[in-house]
Amino acid sequence: MAEAAITASDGLWQQVRSEAQRAADADPVFGKALATAILAHDDFAAALADLIGQRLGSGTAGRTRFTSYSRDAFQGEPDLIETASRDLQAIARRDPAIADLLPPLLHYKGYVALQAWRVSNWLWRHDHRDAALLFQNEASNLLQISIHPAASIGSSVYLDHATGIVIGANVVIGDEVTILQSVSIGRRGELPTRSPRIGRGVYIGGGATILGDINIGDFAKIGAGTVVTGDVPAGCTAIGNPARLTNCPKPASAA
Structure with a gap:
């Protein structure tokens, strides 16, 4: 199971990197942001953890804390990355306004809020209740989406517009x-x-x-x-x- 999950997320990651490289080549100004958000990372888990940290964290210390929690969750339960891959692919299938994976990954707050919830749920299940509720609180404050860590959510889920x-x-x-x-x-x-x-x-x-x-x-x-x-x-x-x-x-x- 773990091997299949890694294979699927690796394939998605290569597609995201290819899209990011094409976008960076076409727009050098935007390319600087892409270099930090996508191209500097070795795999999808690292990029997603950093994205969650950037969206939820306030200041360097806050970003580091949320990124670290997310990395711990993805390392502790690699299937979370497979599920995140399915969520991203679901947006590309259901949203007629897009055809690629990079735009929803970078710009759809419903996607990052859902992945932040998956981290909070992992924390909740591993008895890190205060940290889990911190994720919920910051997602609510900054993204206007509140999902309790004790909820249960499947894969290929799409939070459209999401506010x-x-x-x-x-x-x-x-x-x-x-x-x-x-x-x-x-x-x-x-x-x-x-x-x-x-x-x-x-x-x-x-x-x-x-x-x-x-x-x-x-x-x-x-x-x-x-x-x-x-x-x-x-x-x-x-x-x-x-x-x-x-x-x-x-x-x-x-x-």
């Missing part, structure tokens, strides 16, 4: 989920375990709110501004406040 996203503790989000800006997902009531579970391939439109001990089925769609407090079956679309279901798949006819 104002709030994901609470114990929320479970599956693979291939797309979440737009100003979305809130969290518990309803005081018990922390009563948090939503979001299935694979779900699309959550801007301004949606999903609350409580509920399931959002695979490949469901949540419309913009929808308030969901009950289950949404797989493949259905939920719209409105309160949410109502539409476009649900027809049950298979009996043989």
Whole structure:
């Protein structure tokens, strides 16, 4: 498993470096920034750790601290880099405005916030709770995205635009989920375990709110501004406040 992850991330890293070198050759001024952010690093893990440090850290000491935590996480759990690779590739597949990997890596705050959360989740699981919450706090302050370290998020996830996203503790989000800006997902009531579970391939439109001990089925769609407090079956679309279901798949006819 580890060997496969390294192979996949190495391939992505070579593509990112090639894109960065072409961009640097075309624009020497921008090339100076690329030399620091991409071309000076030996692998994707080092570049991503440095990017997280640059975006979350204040001053040299702050940047060093966040970069160091990120490197520790990536070394301690190499599959985090494979997951980060899948997240980046998911943006290139789903965002019609881009075709390359370098722009979302450098400029999409939803991407770096998600990878910072992956570090915070690693810290949380290894009983570095204060450091994990520091990551959450700084991502909230600087990127306007707050994801609790105790949440669970799959791979190939895309936080599109991302400003104002709030994901609470114990929320479970599956693979291939797309979440737009100003979305809130969290518990309803005081018990922390009563948090939503979001299935694979779900699309959550801007301004949606999903609350409580509920399931959002695979490949469901949540419309913009929808308030969901009950289950949404797989493949259905939920719209409105309160949410109502539409476009649900027809049950298979009996043989």
